[in-house]
Amino acid sequence: MQRLFAYAFAAVIGIAGIHAGASAAADPHLTPDTSAALERISEHSLRGHLSFIASDLLEGRGTPSRGQDLAAEYIAAQFRRAGLEAVGDDGYFQTANWAFAETNLKDFSFRIDSGKEQLDIPASELSFSLAQALALAPSAIVNIDASDAAALNAHSTATLAGKVVVINLPDFEAMPPEQARTAYGGWQFFNAQLAKLRPALVLLVDRAHPKGNAGGKGRLIDPENSGETVSPIPRITLHSVQAIRALDASRTGGRARVSVNVAAPVERAVKLRNVIGVLRGSDPELKNTYVMVTAHYDHLGIKDGVIHNGANDDGSGTVSVMEIASALSGMKQRPARSIVFMTVFGEELGLFGSRYYGRHPILPIRQTVANVNLEQVGRTDSSEGPQLNNASMTGFDFSDVGTVFRKAGKLTGIDVYKNEANSDLYFGLSDNQALADQGVPAHTLCVAFQYPDYHAPGDHWQKVDYANMAKVNRMVALGVLMIANDPVAPKWNTANPLTRPYVEAWKRQSSQ
Numbered sequence: 436m437q438r439l440f441a442y443a444f445a446a447v448i449g450i451a452g453i454h455a456g457a458s459a460a461a462d463p464h465l466t467p468d469t470s471a472a473l474e475r476i477s478e479h480s481l482r483g484h485l486s487f488i489a490s491d492l493l494e495g496r497g498t499p500s501r502g503q504d505l506a507a508e509y510i511a512a513q514f515r516r517a518g519l520e521a522v523g524d525d526g527y528f529q530t531a532n533w534a535f536a537e538t539n540l541k542d543f544s545f546r547i548d549s550g551k552e553q554l555d556i557p558a559s560e561l562s563f564s565l566a567q568a569l570a571l572a573p574s575a576i577v578n579i580d581a582s583d584a585a586a587l588n589a590h591s592t593a594t595l596a597g598k599v600v601v602i603n604l605p606d607f608e609a610m611p612p613e614q615a616r617t618a619y620g621g622w623q624f625f626n627a628q629l630a631k632l633r634p635a636l637v638l639l640v641d642r643a644h645p646k647g648n649a650g651g652k653g654r655l656i657d658p659e660n661s662g663e664t665v666s667p668i669p670r671i672t673l674h675s676v677q678a679i680r681a682l683d684a685s686r687t688g689g690r691a692r693v694s695v696n697v698a699a700p701v702e703r704a705v706k707l708r709n710v711i712g713v714l715r716g717s718d719p720e721l722k723n724t725y726v727m728v729t730a731h732y733d734h735l736g737i738k739d740g741v742i743h744n745g746a747n748d749d750g751s752g753t754v755s756v757m758e759i760a761s762a763l764s765g766m767k768q769r770p771a772r773s774i775v776f777m778t779v780f781g782e783e784l785g786l787f788g789s790r791y792y793g794r795h796p797i798l799p800i801r802q803t804v805a806n807v808n809l810e811q812v813g814r815t816d817s818s819e820g821p822q823l824n825n826a827s828m829t830g831f832d833f834s835d836v837g838t839v840f841r842k843a844g845k846l847t848g849i850d851v852y853k854n855e856a857n858s859d860l861y862f863g864l865s866d867n868q869a870l871a872d873q874g875v876p877a878h879t880l881c882v883a884f885q886y887p888d889y890h891a892p893g894d895h896w897q898k899v900d901y902a903n904m905a906k907v908n909r910m911v912a913l914g915v916l917m918i919a920n921d922p923v924a925p926k927w928n929t930a931n932p933l934t935r936p937y938v939e940a941w942k943r944q945s946s947q
């Protein structure tokens with residue numbers, strides 16, 4: 436494997452920083468300047484930031500929303516205060532010009548004729564995934580069991596033409612993570628196969644959530660990936676208890692029919708923003724290489740009429756990025772490499788903001804040596820039990836980044852450990868994946884993988900342990916400094932077969 440940079444002058448970097456890191460065997464030690472920087476990280480400051488970022492005013496920071504724009508402006512203001520270099524297309528903003536297809540409920544109707552009764556279902560009890568208008572005359576339904584791998588063998592484009600396929604939506608949230616991942620894989624495969632058979636409509640029966648989102652406010656359209664975010668087959672999710680009962684009753688001998696009328700969505704332009712600032716390094720060469728500290732600042736917005744504040748997910752990571760930027764920007768002696776602070780949009784919808792950055796890197800990927808992505812670093816009441824004074828990193832032994840942070844933890848009183856059950860499982864579940872796919876050694880650091888209120892309305896800022904979060908922040912700041920001051924960049928662990936795609940991506944970057 437090639438390294439990005441093979442600096443021969445490693446030994447002559449005369450910086451007053453930490454003289455150890457990914458490559459060095461010696462334990463790091465703290466200089467007064469470094470200690471002072473770490474002491475600037477304050478639990479009160481973190482609480483202050485998060486009480487705003489996770490306030491009801493920001494309405495859960497959905498992508499896109501005015502609340503998210505307010506959050507972006509606040510983060511940019513903090514980067515400005517810290518004196519970070521603005522490297523976006525618009526100050527601290529990297530702007531993605533996307534479109535939003537607004538659900539259009541003009542002349543909407545959805546009717547189930549069970550043979551015995553006719554039910555008109557309101558849009559509030561449905562969710563839509565429609566690329567265009569849908570006008571369906573009363574159509575026969577076909578029940579298919581998505582959990583049966585052979586269920587589609589009995590069907591063809593001929594048997595499903597003009598039909599409404601009714602499927603029970605698996606309740607992934609109720610499953611343990613490992614089972615959910617397997618089930619989700621099977622579910623995606625099933626849906627891909629079903630789409631090939633081109634039924635007129637797929638009707639998903641959601642028994643876990645009695646309320647729909649009236650088609651949501653709409654759906655995002657990424658002009659670079661148009662068509663990928665929505666199924667080519669129209670899909671409607673049914674939450675209505677009475678309609679589900681009627682459909683269930685019609686399974687035995689009934690002849691239920693479904694008719695639908697939904698107008699085409701109305702498209703409008705939206706601007707989505709990553710917020711990015713650089714603390715420029717001090718070494719004449721290494722300052723053109725970058726260590727990235729990231730977090731996603733979006734959350735779920737308003738769901739079922741309820742604000743989801745997402746204080747821990749991922750308000751905690753967002754305010755940590757701001758706090759660490761502020762603390763390190765006050766150092767008398769800047770680290771050798773540059774440190775990039777970035778908060779991204781759209782993680783909850785599928786890593787949209789970080790993937791956008793991966794496709795449009797502002798700073799060269801080849802010169803980006805590592806990414807630590809912060810997620811759920813605030814709450815210590817993990818579903819696995821209390822998590823005081825520790826933190827875990829996903830893909831812990833995928834690269835030597837984990838070892839660096841373990842050393843940083845030793846000096847700051849945080850046990851940075853490999854969570855055997857979750858380390859690999861969660862690697863692909865946050866924004867580090869977008870940078871890993873480009874070849875950058877990238878990991879997510881968290882305190883709690885799962886916790887009460889995860890993706891629920893109760894994820895409030897008052898439930899965060901700020902003293903512990905400040906301590907974790909000090910560890911992260913030190914780990915970042917260690918990488919930034921080490922002339923040898925972190926490397927993927929080629930002995931671990933799970934790193935193969937990232938190692939390949941790294942090689943491609945290096946050969947460009």
Ligand SMILES: [Zn+2]
Nearest residue numbers: 748749783890
């Ligand atoms: Zn989340």
